[in-house]
Amino acid sequence: MYTRLNRAQPYALGLFRIVVGLLFACHGAASLFGVLGGAMGGGSIPAGTWPGWYAALIQLVGGTLIVLGLGTRIAAFVASGSMAYAYFKVHQPEALFPLQNGGEPSAVFCWVFLLLVFTGPGSLALDLLFARRSVEPGEDRAREQAPAVAA
Template identity: 95%
Template sequence: MYTRLDRAQPYALGLFRIVVGLLFACHGAASLFGVLGGAMGGGSIPAGTWPGWYAALIQLVGGTLIVLGLGTRIAAFVASGSMAYAYFKVHQPEALSPLQNGGEPSAVFCWVFLLLVFTGPGSLALDRLFARRSDAEPSEDRTHEQAPAVAA
């Protein structure tokens, strides 16, 4: 049965994507530029430092793409993978439980982005705008092509 809430689903998903992407991008900006509280207490991560600088770059770029709804599924896939890597390489060796090892944000971001891989961006996404434009553009003129021969 189709309810009124079902009609709001694309908008709720779009808002969810925007909020989560913004939070993720803020983590990246904090780490790369030392803003919003900075990396580990106010500084920025030196460029090229493995894995922190690359993770922060993925957070900033991926989060921004997710906020805009541009290449959402691909950006979310990369972001999910980076958070899985963060959890298993950084947090999990300390303890198995995310509550014990401080890996809750990594685990939650990983699953949230994996969900976006499968649901897509929802409404309010640039992907949808570009998809509409490409559908509206006329296809190549094929009136001069000959029809293929049909075997009798």
């Protein structure tokens, strides 16, 4: 049974990445363009406003890259850092625990994206497509994946 689950792991991770990235991108689109309920239920954030506009831009661009699986680890690292900043600068000064300070989404997104930094994109990612193309035709993939031996 576990063998079947292990074979499905890259696909589950890929779907996880897509869903979380889409949710994150939707937050950015709502803040930047006033769609999906807009910033805090009303319009959009004025361009260049610190830190809200920049956070929304990171959410939209980073979330889109994560959905596509393009530069996933880097995009997830930046997204995780932005959510850590949001938690510690905006929410944590209000109260210690996320449940008390309204910082649950920031905390969860921060840890989810940090996990993606270490796990990678899973399957269904453009990163994998580009990685396959970088291997020369006829080149031995096993040799490429084998650890280098010092001479």
